[in-house]
Amino acid sequence: MEITKRFHRILAIYFQLQGRSVVKAQDLADRFDVSLRTIYRDMRSLEEAGIPIYGEAGSGYSLTEGYKLPPTSFTQEEILSLAASEKLMQKFVDPNMCRHFTTAIGKIRSYLRYSDKSNIMVLEENMWMSSPSALFNEKVPDALSVLFEAIAARKIVAMAYRAVDRDEANQRHIEPVGVYHEGNFWYFLAYCHLRETYRNFRIDRIEAIKLTADSFTKAHKPLSHYLERKEHNDLVTVRIRIDREFARYLQWERSYYGFLHDEKDGDHVIMTFHSHNMEQEFARWYLRFADHATILEPPTLKDAVRQILNKIHL
Structure with a gap:
């Protein structure tokens, strides 16, 4: 039983390495509820199996550039979760991002067996989500996509934002740190050049948004750092x-x-x-x-x- 459990953990660690550029040992230990020593031992097992893993103290582990295994098979539960996630994306993300996700799911479907495709179709026909119109400003249907792109590329965003106490929007240049969903709305935290501090914004109050070519002027901590501080203070x-x-x-x-x-x-x-x-x-x-x-x-x-x-x- 312990051997089987370890095998599944090592396999899951490999998929984590395939899906991320860098994976920290402490994050893996927390995810699988094991010690750091156990994670180090699992990494050695992967290396002994011929998986080219690169590790750097203080940074994490990653696969050697260009190394990938062929696409793996999916369980029935994983396949059905893909169909469910597509419906959820239709409700909770902007139309532009939903189109990209649908395209990605379509590529995955091309590898599935006929019976698996049929199961997905049955599930899709029997799932319904209400309209997501309240989440986004109709004039800016790609706001979430722009923010995600800015966070990944570390580029400054120019936007017209109407605060709750204002009748008109004002122009701001921001450095988005992270996006989060709370209650019924999407929010994002960013460093605001106008206010010269970190501010929380609501995405449906954006009236215009554009990604600039200018890089961030600051090194920002992860979103969790600011949200935890907000939790304690407010x-x-x-x-x-x-x-x-x-x-x-x-x-x-x-x-x-x-x-x-x-x-x-x-x-x-x-x-x-x-x-x-x-x-x-x-x-x-x-x-x-x-x-x-x-x-x-x-x-x-x-x-x-x-x-x-x-x-x-x-």
């Missing part, structure tokens, strides 16, 4: 008590508002959240079910709800 802990019978209706939305966990409390459920925007976003969401809930903490959330209620004209 989060507010919120606890609310909700009628137990009503709480089940919130399970599809609560993750958008920073849901952490819940606990039963007699006829109620106590939910705990980490909120990024407590005074506006969370307070307005709370009003949708306020007649079935009580705010436990913080007191400032109660004040925010009262301020909204005082502005209501009936």
Whole structure:
């Protein structure tokens, strides 16, 4: 059993090496939940099997340039996941990127057996995704593609961006660091030359975008570095008590508002959240079910709800 497990791990490591330019030993150890010593031993096994691996201290492992094995066979589960991923791409990425993905999937399909192609067709006919129109500005259908290209090529982007508190867009030159999906929207973090600091932007508020020929002026850390710092600095802990019978209706939305966990409390459920925007976003969401809930903490959330209620004209 242990030998079989190790074989599958070594094979998975090889596919990681095939799919990435550089793979770090620590990332592999974390992925497979083993020690660094185990990863080093697995790498030696691959080298002994004739796989030309290049390793550099502090950088990682990579395959020698030009070395590739012929296309491998796919399991039925992997093949069906390709069809599902194409549907998800249609919903969550811009039309330009979706076209590229569809072309790539088409090339993979050309290697599949007839029965596998038939299975994909059956799955496609029985999957449906709602329109993704809210994710992108219709005037800029390729915004996500441009940002991905800029991140990969380390090129500055020129864009017209309309902030939530402005009626008109202003021109900005940015250095995109990374893109992330949160709630119902795509966001990206970038160094803004106008503000001379890092800012978060929402993709559907871009009104024009263009990749320039100018290279980045700074060396940026990975996206995770900035998001982790944002998590620590901006989060507010919120606890609310909700009628137990009503709480089940919130399970599809609560993750958008920073849901952490819940606990039963007699006829109620106590939910705990980490909120990024407590005074506006969370307070307005709370009003949708306020007649079935009580705010436990913080007191400032109660004040925010009262301020909204005082502005209501009936």
